[in-house]
Amino acid sequence: MSALRTSLARLSAPRWSGAVSRARVLPAVRTQIRTYKADPARDAMTGEIIQLPDIDSNLTKITLTDSPKKRPASSKLVFGHTFTDHMLTIPWNSATGWANPEIRPYGPLDLDPSCTVFHYAFTLFEGMKAYRNADGTVRLFRPDKNMARMNRSAARIALPTFDGAELTELIKKLVMVDKDWIPQDKGFSLYIRPTLIATQKALGVGPSSDALLFVICCPVGPYYASGFKPVQLLATTKYVRATPGGTGSYKLGANYAPGIVPQKEAMAEGYSQNLWLLGDEHALTEVGTMNLFVAFKQADGSVELCTPPLDDVVLPGVTRDSVLEVARDHASGKTPIPGLPADIKVSERKLIMKDLVDAEKNGTLLEVFGTGTAAIISSVDKIGYEGRDLIIPTGPAGMGAISKAMLDRIVGIQTGEIEHEWSVVANDVKI
Known part of the structure; x- marks a missing residue:
């Protein structure tokens, strides 16, 4: 049944609103944004919703920063203290499913003090890296494993699961938008932190009606900067x-x-x-x-x-x-x-x-x-x-x-x- 529902979801064509906009253009980055929203998959006979929209990388809205940050010298990097210009956010609701992904300038999240994550620790995360070669090639290492583990963690604490391949595509987009933040020095990389939190605005221990998946990135150096030490x-x-x-x-x-x-x-x-x-x-x-x-x-x-x-x-x-x-x-x-x-x-x-x-x-x-x-x-x-x-x-x-x-x-x-x-x-x- 789940396989059938997935197939039906894939066959459901999204409806276009017809609105077309352009993000600010940076050198070598030209992004066209089409604003539309996928309908939930419905039973052909009854019209009943049988699957809510999953994450869809084709629906991504990209808004580039007007104030790029100054990138520090590689020698000055401290793990987890410097973040790139942009982040990825994808809200979820139990009634409407995953909303359109957005890559936007890095900044604070707007969360209500009553959000479930603050009171009952509904939060999970992943850690992965991107590497840039001298020829400009950018690579991720086994992202499918991170996506599978993230979904497993989400299911364990009653948070929504998602299409891991689609999130991988979104992470690629985010990494390529901020590719210049990836140091080319030997041993350096871009650390990627996908995170999923419950955002329901209410107290009470139970499944959250709302969630937020976000991804942030930070350039990092070798774990042992002064040489390998046991x-x-x-x-x-x-x-x-x-x-x-x-x-x-x-x-x-x-x-x-x-x-x-x-x-x-x-x-x-x-x-x-x-x-x-x-x-x-x-x-x-x-x-x-x-x-x-x-x-x-x-x-x-x-x-x-x-x-x-x-x-x-x-x-x-x-x-x-x-x-x-x-x-x-x-x-x-x-x-x-x-x-x-x-x-x-x-x-x-x-x-x-x-x-x-x-x-x-x-x-x-x-x-x-x-x-x-x-x-x-x-x-x-x-x-x-x-x-x-x-x-x-x-x-x-x-x-x-x-x-x-x-x-x-x-x-x-x-x-x-x-x-x-x-x-x-x-x-x-x-x-």
């Missing part, structure tokens, strides 16, 4: 990041604020982040806000690259999935990766702290690293646990052979140096 973790048993049956596997705003106090306490003890443990066995889940990988040397000389299973306490990270696929393709012989062990086995299984303690003692603990959008790969050289530090091997450059090979491979794909289906070119979008 991090130190405190394996905490005092706090729990997520529990079975909870929302730890969703990218919700409510999952992040409770981690700040534990991180401050870890830093006060000389560690960079927390290693989140779960249950009486002290099962490993995540490291800070990143996914976790551990490499063990096996008795037969092979290497096991292991990560905790997703279940419902671990976030399905895009970089995590990429590392797993790269490792599996290497192990199968499909795509050999320089630097990875010839005989490597990939596992998604339960890991407990005793596994790491025993491996450190007998010399079979090879590497520990985290994966995430911001840092991509972050090596670990020390884990504080029950009053002592486990020392993790790292190479002379601050990372082991596996993490280095993974970083090189993924960055090569992201920047287009390695041609791959995961690297999605944005330049062909119509704006």
Whole structure:
């Protein structure tokens, strides 16, 4: 039935109002805006609405800023502090569906103090990046994964889902409008933050009648600006990041604020982040806000690259999935990766702290690293646990052979140096 409704929605032709306007024109950007609104899909016999309008990138209104901001030097960038000239907004209502998307000058949102997001934390977000090559090519990295995860998070907290391919097209439009904000310096990129919030103007715990999807962007430099540095973790048993049956596997705003106090306490003890443990066995889940990988040397000389299973306490990270696929393709012989062990086995299984303690003692603990959008790969050289530090091997450059090979491979794909289906070119979008 859902497939039928989707097909009917696609066949419903939008009605044109006939109004045509032009946005202000910047050099090399010429945008014509046609104002129209798609009708909901209706039953051919009864006229009953069977599907409300989904996001449609063809309905985009683009209003360019009259006051472009001065772009700072790449060396002055601080992650998440400088934003581009424009943003994307798409309102939603339970009775009318998704409204027309708008790319407009970056600025404050007009929200009522009673909005559901402020009182019950109806908010979710994604993190992704765009990269610009010297030839002007702009690329996104696996945006379909971000869209799928965003929809999954939305469904979990009763917010509206959407056509991920259409939102990807809109993100391409936004990125291309602000493409000059993408630094071309090596290691720099444009961080993209799609966000969805509930905006119903009323108190009361229940599904929101209104929502707003918006996307903002900020130019960012290398995560390790002064060179790669491994991090130190405190394996905490005092706090729990997520529990079975909870929302730890969703990218919700409510999952992040409770981690700040534990991180401050870890830093006060000389560690960079927390290693989140779960249950009486002290099962490993995540490291800070990143996914976790551990490499063990096996008795037969092979290497096991292991990560905790997703279940419902671990976030399905895009970089995590990429590392797993790269490792599996290497192990199968499909795509050999320089630097990875010839005989490597990939596992998604339960890991407990005793596994790491025993491996450190007998010399079979090879590497520990985290994966995430911001840092991509972050090596670990020390884990504080029950009053002592486990020392993790790292190479002379601050990372082991596996993490280095993974970083090189993924960055090569992201920047287009390695041609791959995961690297999605944005330049062909119509704006």
